[in-house]
Amino acid sequence: MTETALPPTAPLRARAEIDLAALRDNVRALRAHAPGAVLMAVVKSDAYGHGAVRCARAAVAAGAGWLGTATPEEALTLRAAGLPGRIMCWLWTPGGPWREAIEADLDVSVSGLWALREVTEAAAAAGVRARVHLKADTGLGRSGCQPDDWPDLVAGALRAEADGLLTVTGLWSHFACADEPGHPSIAAQLTRFREMVAYAERQGARPEVRHIANSPATLTLPEAHFDLVRTGVAVYGISPSPEVGTPADFGLRPVMTLSASLALVKHAPGGHGVSYGHQYVTPGATTLGLVPVGYADGIPRHASGSGPVLVGGKWRTVAGRIAMDQFVVDLGGDEPPAGTEAVLFGPGDRGEPTAEDWAQAAGTIAYEIVTRIGTRVPRVYVNDDAS
Numbered sequence: 001m002t003e004t005a006l007p008p009t010a011p012l013r014a015r016a017e018i019d020l021a022a023l024r025d026n027v028r029a030l031r032a033h034a035p036g037a038v039l040m041a042v043v044k045s046d047a048y049g050h051g052a053v054r055c056a057r058a059a060v061a062a063g064a065g066w067l068g069t070a071t072p073e074e075a076l077t078l079r080a081a082g083l084p085g086r087i088m089c090w091l092w093t094p095g096g097p098w099r100e101a102i103e104a105d106l107d108v109s110v111s112g113l114w115a116l117r118e119v120t121e122a123a124a125a126a127g128v129r130a131r132v133h134l135k136a137d138t139g140l141g142r143s144g145c146q147p148d149d150w151p152d153l154v155a156g157a158l159r160a161e162a163d164g165l166l167t168v169t170g171l172w173s174h175f176a177c178a179d180e181p182g183h184p185s186i187a188a189q190l191t192r193f194r195e196m197v198a199y200a201e202r203q204g205a206r207p208e209v210r211h212i213a214n215s216p217a218t219l220t221l222p223e224a225h226f227d228l229v230r231t232g233v234a235v236y237g238i239s240p241s242p243e244v245g246t247p248a249d250f251g252l253r254p255v256m257t258l259s260a261s262l263a264l265v266k267h268a269p270g271g272h273g274v275s276y277g278h279q280y281v282t283p284g285a286t287t288l289g290l291v292p293v294g295y296a297d298g299i300p301r302h303a304s305g306s307g308p309v310l311v312g313g314k315w316r317t318v319a320g321r322i323a324m325d326q327f328v329v330d331l332g333g334d335e336p337p338a339g340t341e342a343v344l345f346g347p348g349d350r351g352e353p354t355a356e357d358w359a360q361a362a363g364t365i366a367y368e369i370v371t372r373i374g375t376r377v378p379r380v381y382v383n384d385d386a387s
């Protein structure tokens with residue numbers, strides 16, 4: 001991740017401005033949505049493209065009690081950067097850095113017997129109890145332990161607990177369709193989760209936290225909050241389900257503003273093909289603006305011909321194909337000078353498009369739009385009271 005200390009007004013080719021005040025406010029808003037639960041800020045994938053360490057610090061400052069990542073490497077990076085407190089990581093593969101994780105005081109997830117074996121061996125070698133969350137597959141059909149296999153996993157974990165090798169700190173699961181309120185799988189998963197938790201507790205598990213809620217469940221399903229909620233996309237001010245509500249409806253504000261400086265503005269005659277494949281042809285004499293970001297920066301090529309950009313107060317549309325490093329907008333005869341700011345997306349209150357608009361243009365979800373913004377785009381942090 002490129003970080004820059006330059007102010008947001010510095011003439012960069014492109015920049016992703018990260019509003020840490022908005023992030024802190026989002027964390028506070030989410031805590032208010034789940035007052036009975038502790039909040040885990042999910043900062044995997046470089047905080048959904050926003051920068052893991054800076055965002056993690058801001059989230060903790062706003063009251064996030066836990067941090068969550070997918071991979072152990074991501075969690076170890078946070079710890080090495082000095083993030084205190086509870087950090088959980090869940091995406092393990094055989095031979096993973098169990099011992100490093102235990103020694104760094106991370107909480108780890110176990111979905112199956114191979115992982116239980118590796119974590120207990122690492123704990124024995126380290127001479128430190130591992131903190132383990134047993135993950136139940138309550139219906140997502142992805143990670144997690146199937147109900148039929150749960151008794152073996154629970155028994156093995158409780159034996160290792162009795163042997164002093166680990167503590168079962170969590171029982172947890174993940175929703176398949178929490179972003180579709182009323183989907184029948186939601187109630188079915190909740191029922192199964194309660195059953196699997198109750199089974200483990202009858203066998204003697206005493207978890208500190210039981211958790212299943214992601215952002216959509218945190219915002220729309222209070223009965224899913226349990227002891228802890230794991231919010232990712234909402235921390236970054238993006239609505240997990242635009243059909244259910246806008247960010248503002250949930251008291252959230254988008255954190256990232258992606259903009260670029262026009263590299264060139266020029267007159268072109270009518271009938272002029274634009275960009276690879278000439279999929280756009282100027283309908284008449286016009287002006288073209290060159291926006292110096294492309295799919296290598298994470299701008300989805302699927303938004304060719306449809307992605308929106310605010311230039312000089314007007315929405316423009318990507319003209320023709322998005323290339324690796326640049327794309328063109330038809331400025332309709334306007335002549336803003338080179339260097340004029342082109343805003344691809346932001347909170348929307350300056351009239352700019354949002355990440356959700358780009359998601360619709362590219363046929364994807366806003367999660368993907370912000371997460372894929374590449375390392376060549378410097379993140380510029382603003383409103384960092386903590387620094």
Ligand SMILES: *Cc1c(COP(=O)(O)O)cnc(C)c1O
Nearest residue numbers: 042174214215216230231232233
């Ligand atoms: C990514 C992730 C989350 C956060 O999901 P959001 O919808 O972004 O809130 C929570 N839990 C797990 C297991 C995840 O992988």
